[in-house]
Amino acid sequence: MSGVPGDAPAELAGKIVTPGDSRYQRVRSTYTTVGRPAQVVLPESAQDVAAALRFARDRGLPVAVRSGGHGLAGTGTNDGGLVIDLRALNRTDVLDRRTRMVRVEAGARWAQVAQALAPHGLAVSSGDHGNVGVGGIATGGGVGWLVRKYGLTVDHIRAVEVVLADGTLVRADAANEPDLLWVMRGAGAGAGVAVAFEIEAMELRDVGHAQLVVAVDPAGETLRRWADVMARAPRELSTELRLASQHDGSTAAVITAVVTSGSVPVVRGALEPLLQVGDVLGQQARIVAYTDLVSPLHLHENTGQMPARTTNGLLTEMSAGAARALVRASAAPDPVLVQMRSLGGATHDPDPSATAFAHRHQNVLVIGAAFPPDARDTLRTGWVPLAPYLDGAYVNFESAPDGTTFDRFYPGPTGARVADLWKRYDPEGVLRPRPRV
Known part of the structure; x- marks a missing residue:
């Protein structure tokens, strides 16, 4: 060859x-x-x-x-x-239907996983697109459409098959290599290469799926009302909100909502408070199979076709200052694409020290993206006003690292433990994450 x-x-x-x-x-x-x-x-x-x-x-x-x-x-x-x-390592198997334990190889994509589990009435909360790979989410965190009901993907990983930097194959679980299991759930990129996970799935077939378009005021009060609704929402409801500039200079919020139930009354009851967030410009809702949300139609080659830079941060509360900064960033002459994910619910259940993902009190994940030709400067300019309100960050949405990145991903004692375990399992730094410039 x-x-x-x-x-x-x-x-x-x-x-x-x-x-x-x-x-x-x-x-x-x-x-x-x-x-x-x-x-x-x-x-x-x-x-x-x-x-x-x-x-x-x-x-x-x-x-x-x-x-x-x-x-x-x-x-x-x-x-x-x-x-x-790892794309060839893509099997999904149900190990024990009674305990809902499944084994998923790291090169599978979530559309493939959803299709394999659907006949068994099972699902794993994953990304919001069928083309997202299992390994990245399952070693970094895992914020998906079911996150407030199910929690993060890492919260349900019971074992990981890991190849260490020296070529040793290790099974990490609660009884065998528990430190490796801990670090692989949130900071796995610097410890080893995960080739398969044993994950406790949830019972799920159908979900409520809705989209609303809501007008956003310049002060961002719409965002504060959305955050308040989500703080009081049942765990069955998870939402994503994207800010979109309109042709007339105004801003709209496109809200995608998922309810982990196939019951029309349950779905309606969970969704109705969202109608009070702001002036609703459009809406639709339906009951769909979970596989429709992470569809095989999403699967495609990844060839650099959408060049972008991304950064992110976590908000404990949607303060007036944070809301105003988000609207301004999305409506600037060189706008940042702003996306928000609701947390809370089951994501708050684990102790912050239970996994290497320690962010267990924050309520909103905010992601910013910018595109060529001035992606770096656009993202920096739009993000600086928001930075004082942020409380940590999520490793999987960061392509613009700086000297504070590690501490934002892994704060305090978590960071010290992550650094120690990376050195233990990869002393030569073969796998140590190296930022692209």
């Missing part, structure tokens, strides 16, 4: 893609970031992953791990290094 290093391990024959390979354009990038890796390895087993890590370590190559999906933060590729693309 053209361009394959002559010293590559025998078990990786035919599984290494280099720039001279016809497959290279399909596997070099994430959805938002065009990469130029020296090699992309397409492993078909945990043993292949181990061989790829040993190969990278021996050659001193930076390593990026991609679970097959969107990769909005851009960390699933690199320039001049080695990318381990």
